[in-house]
Amino acid sequence: MEINGTERQALLRQIPAVEELFKTEELQQLLSLYPRLLVLTEAREVTAAYRKKILQGELKVPPEKKALAKEIAALLKEKSSPSLRPVINATGIILHTNLGRALLSPSALAALQTAGRSYINLEFNLTTGKRGSRYEHVEALLKLLTGAEAALVVNNNAAAVLLVLSTLARGKEVVVSRGELVEIGGSFRIPEIIAAGGARLVEVGTTNKTYLRDYEKALSPETAALLKVHPSNYRILGFTQAVPLAELVQLGNQHGLPAVADLGSGLLVDLTPWGLKDEPVVSSCVAAGTDIITFSGDKLLGGPQAGIILGKKVYLEKLKANPLTRALRIDKLTLAALEATLREYLNPEKALSNIPTLHFLTKPEEVLKNQAHHLARHLRRTLGEKAEVNLEKGTTSAGGGALPSAVLPAWLVTVTPRRLPAGEVAARLRQGNPPVLVRIEENRLLADLRTVAEAEIPFLIGALKAALNF
Ligand SMILES: *Cc1c(COP(=O)(O)O)cnc(C)c1O
Numbered sequence: 001m002e003i004n005g006t007e008r009q010a011l012l013r014q015i016p017a018v019e020e021l022f023k024t025e026e027l028q029q030l031l032s033l034y035p036r037l038l039v040l041t042e043a044r045e046v047t048a049a050y051r052k053k054i055l056q057g058e059l060k061v062p063p064e065k066k067a068l069a070k071e072i073a074a075l076l077k078e079k080s081s082p083s084l085r086p087v088i089n090a091t092g093i094i095l096h097t098n099l100g101r102a103l104l105s106p107s108a109l110a111a112l113q114t115a116g117r118s119y120i121n122l123e124f125n126l127t128t129g130k131r132g133s134r135y136e137h138v139e140a141l142l143k144l145l146t147g148a149e150a151a152l153v154v155n156n157n158a159a160a161v162l163l164v165l166s167t168l169a170r171g172k173e174v175v176v177s178r179g180e181l182v183e184i185g186g187s188f189r190i191p192e193i194i195a196a197g198g199a200r201l202v203e204v205g206t207t208n209k210t211y212l213r214d215y216e217k218a219l220s221p222e223t224a225a226l227l228k229v230h231p232s233n234y235r236i237l238g239f240t241q242a243v244p245l246a247e248l249v250q251l252g253n254q255h256g257l258p259a260v261a262d263l264g265s266g267l268l269v270d271l272t273p274w275g276l277k278d279e280p281v282v283s284s285c286v287a288a289g290t291d292i293i294t295f296s297g298d299k300l301l302g303g304p305q306a307g308i309i310l311g312k313k314v315y316l317e318k319l320k321a322n323p324l325t326r327a328l329r330i331d332k333l334t335l336a337a338l339e340a341t342l343r344e345y346l347n348p349e350k351a352l353s354n355i356p357t358l359h360f361l362t363k364p365e366e367v368l369k370n371q372a373h374h375l376a377r378h379l380r381r382t383l384g385e386k387a388e389v390n391l392e393k394g395t396t397s398a399g400g401g402a403l404p405s406a407v408l409p410a411w412l413v414t415v416t417p418r419r420l421p422a423g424e425v426a427a428r429l430r431q432g433n434p435p436v437l438v439r440i441e442e443n444r445l446l447a448d449l450r451t452v453a454e455a456e457i458p459f460l461i462g463a464l465k466a467a468l469n470f
C-alpha cells in the first residue's frame with residue numbers, strides 16, 4: 001500500500017535524532033571504543049540511509065533506536081577491521097594473482113621484519129662509510145645464481161620491460177613475432193608496453209609460424225632491439241614454428257642489436273621432473289648469450305613482487321643511468337625479502353622445501369592423495385546428511401592468468417551440498433572467517449589441498465560445516 005506525503009513526513013520525524021542516539025547505552029559503549037567523530041559520522045550515515053528509504057517509499061515503519069545503534073556498531077566494526085585478510089586458498093592454483101601470488105619463505109618473512117624494525121645499510125657502504133647502492137644487495141647473488149654479467153631490480157616485470165624498451169628503443173623499432181604479442185592479464189599487453197616505452201612495434205611472422213628470415217627481413221637502420229616474449233598464459237598448438245632464443249641472439253649479434261627476452265616467470269631451478277617443461281630456466285637463457293632478460297619476483301621464483309633484469313654489462317649500465325629507474329625502484333622491504341629468497345637458491349634442495357611456491361609445486365602425488373583422503377573422511381563424519389563427499393583425481397594449473405599452462409596432478413575432495421546450491425555455499429565460504437576459496441564445478445565444491453597448509457585444514461573443515469549449516 002502506498003503512503004502519502006503527510007505520512008512520509010510523519011515517518012521521517014520518527015527517525016531518532018543523532019543526539020538521541022548518543023544517549024543510548026549502546027552508543028555510549030561505542031564511544032569508549034571509537035573516537036566521537038567516527039561514531040557521529042556513522043550515526044549520520046545510518047540515519048540518512050533510513051531517511052532515503054522512507055522518501056523512496058521503501059519503508060513504512062520507523063526504525064527503532066536499538067536497531068539503529070546495532071547497525072552503527074556493525075559498520076564501525078567493519079570499518080575498523082583490516083581490509084587485507086588471510087584467505088584459505090583451496091583452489092590448488094599456486095600463483096593466484098588475485099590472491100597475492102607467491103607466499104614467502106620463513107627467511108624472507110624474517111628479513112621483512114628486520115628491515116621494517118631496524119635501520120639498515122640500504123644505501124650505505126659500511127666499509128667505506130660512503131653512500132652505497134640498494135641494488136648491490138642482490139646483484140652479486142643474481143650474478144652467481146644465473147651466470148649473468150650484471151643485474152638490476154625494479155618494481156615488477158612490467159616495469160622491467162618498460163625500462164628496457166624506454167632505454168634502448170625510444171623513438172626506434174622493436175621487432176616481435178606475431179605469435180608473442182600477448183596480453184598477460186592485469187592490462188599488461190606487449191603492443192601497449194612497447195608504445196608506452198616510446199618505441200615502435202614491428203610485427204613479424206604470423207600467429208602460428210615465425211621464421212628467422214621473418215626477423216631478418218624486418219631489420220632496418222631504425223631497429224633498436226629484437227624482443228622475445230614468453231607467452232606465459234597461452235599456447236599455440238599444432239602447425240607451429242617459433243625461433244629459438246639462441247638463434248635470435250645470434251641474429252642480434254650479427255647486426256649489433258640486443259636480443260631481449262621477457263621470460264615472465266623466471267625459473268631458477270629445473271622443474272621438468274614436476275611437469276613444468278615449458279618453462280625456460282634463467283641460467284640457460286643467460287648461457288645462450290641473451291643480452292637482456294626480465295622476469296617477475298613473485299611468480300615461480302617464489303619471492304616478493306619485483307622485476308628482475310639480467311644481462312650484459314653494457315646494457316645494464318644504460319638502464320641504471322635512466323632516470324626512469326629511480327621512479328620504478330623497489331623499496332627496502334621488497335629488497336630484503338628478495339635477498340632472502342635468492343639466498344635460499346644457494347642450496348637448491350632446501351629451496352624446494354623452504355620456498356612455499358616450490359614446495360607446493362613439487363608436493364608428491366602420494367602426499368596429496370593422503371591429505372585428500374583424510375579430509376574426505378573427516379568431512380563425511382562432520383557434514384553427515386548435509387552433503388555428499390567424494391574423492392576424485394583431477395588436475396591443477398600452476399598459476400591463473402599470468403602463468404604457464406603447466407598441468408599438475410590433483411586429488412580433489414568434492415562436496416555436493418544436498419539442500420543448497422553449490423554457488424550459495426561457495427559465497428558463504430568466501431564471506432566466512434577466515435574466508436575460504438574453493439573451485440566450483442556444476443553443483444559441486446572442489447577442494448584441492450595442494451595450496452593449503454596443514455594448520456589450515458581444521459579451519460577449512462569448520463568453514464564448510466558453518467557454510468552448510470542452515
Ligand atoms: C607476468 C608477466 C609479465 C608481468 O609481470 P609482473 O611482475 O606481473 O609485472 C610480463 N611479461 C610476461 C611474459 C609475464 O608472464
